[in-house]
Amino acid sequence: GQNIDQPTEMTATEGAIVQINCTYQTSGFNGLFWYQQHAGEAPTFLSYNVLDGLEEKGRFSSFLSRSKGYSYLLLKELQMKDSASYLCAVMTTDSWGKLQFGAGTQVVVTP
Amino acid sequence: DGGITQSPKYLFRKEGQNVTLSCEQNLNHDAMYWYRQDPGQGLRLIYYSQIVNDFQKGDIAEGYSVSREKKESFPLTVTSAQKNPTAFYLCASSSPGQTIGYTFGSGTRLTVV
Numbered sequence: 001g002q003n004i005d006q007p008t009e010m011t012a013t014e015g016a017i018v019q020i021n022c023t024y025q026t027s028g029f030n031g032l033f034w035y036q037q038h039a040g041e042a043p044t045f046l047s048y049n050v051l052d053g054l055e056e057k058g059r060f061s062s063f064l065s066r067s068k069g070y071s072y073l074l075l076k077e078l079q080m081k082d083s084a085s086y087l088c089a090v091m092t093t094d095s096w097g098k099l100q101f102g103a104g105t106q107v108v109v110t111p
Numbered sequence: 112d113g114g115i116t117q118s119p120k121y122l123f124r125k126e127g128q129n130v131t132l133s134c135e136q137n138l139n140h141d142a143m144y145w146y147r148q149d150p151g152q153g154l155r156l157i158y159y160s161q162i163v164n165d166f167q168k169g170d171i172a173e174g175y176s177v178s179r180e181k182k183e184s185f186p187l188t189v190t191s192a193q194k195n196p197t198a199f200y201l202c203a204s205s206s207p208g209q210t211i212g213y214t215f216g217s218g219t220r221l222t223v224v
Contacts, residue, residue, distance in 0.1 A: 008151075033212040042201060042215035043154075087153060089212060097142050097205045099212055103153035 004102035006088050011108045012078055020073045020105045022088035033099065034062055034073045035087040043087055046073065075107070083109045113138045117202050117216035123224050124189070124196065132187045132219045134202035141206055143185035144213065147171060148199045157200075160185055189221065197223045 003025045012018040024032070031050040035043035047055055049064035049071060061074040075082055088102040115136040124130045134143065142161050146154040156169030160179040174193025179185055185204075189196045199220050203213035 031210075031212075035212075040199070040218070040220070042217050043213075044215075045211040045213075048210045048212065091212070097207055097209070098144070098156070098159060100156075101146075101154040103151075106151075 004088055004090055004100060006086075006102040006105045008103070009106045009108065011110060013110055014078055014080060016078050018075045018078060018107060020075070020086050020088075020107070022071045022073070022102055024069050024071075024088070024090050024102075026069070026090055026092055026100075028093035029066060029090065030093045031091040032062075032064055032071050033089040033091070034060075034071075035089065037085045037087060037104065039084075046086075078109050080109050080111070083107060115202060115204050115214050115216040117200075117219050119219060120217065122219055122221045124221060126223055127191045129188055129190050130221065132189070132200055132202075132221070134185045134187065134216055135183055136185075136204045136214070136216075137183060138204055138214060139182070139206075140204035140214070141182070142204060143179070144203045144205075145169075145175075145177065145185070145187045146201045146203065148201060154201060157187065196221055 006022045034046040037043040047062035054063045059076045064071045085104040085106050087104045089099040118133045144159040145157040148154050155171050157175050158177040160166035163182050166177050166179050176188045201218050202216040205213050
């Protein structure tokens, strides 16, 4: 199976930057996903990385290093609405699209 | 619009009763999944199905059952054998090569009373 680790909680101020790290141990890596989940709601897709490097999408960026089994999600210019849980999920080549999720990182944005 | 629909949004069950959660998708996705989420925790896989009339157990299948008689539908039954069923249940679907991973339903919150 896979081990996917991410911090439990992070707190940051409105307008600041927060970086959420995710480390994983897996065989047959086939992509890493980040989702945002507000309390009581379904997760929504944020980003997908399968090759090393940085993917930028507006205020959100995601980075992947396959050799290190490491990814991060960078949230810039934090807004109050960014307070949510952020889930890291890994797909493997033998899983036929099945994702393994980390426990999620709760981000709290303060005024 | 294509999407995935879960119903009901809130469900209350008495101890000892079976209850079925509905999940329907019109995205023509082959694969469907059921996850359970407990407060402050990540998603844990209950069952998944890659094609009609076939499904496999996930990490926490005990006390649950599913069927996949139609491509569009993947209902989950929470049986009385599930000792701690109070949780948030998420259904998802996907197709091979889809770079957004899953499309999720809006979830069902099940509470045992």
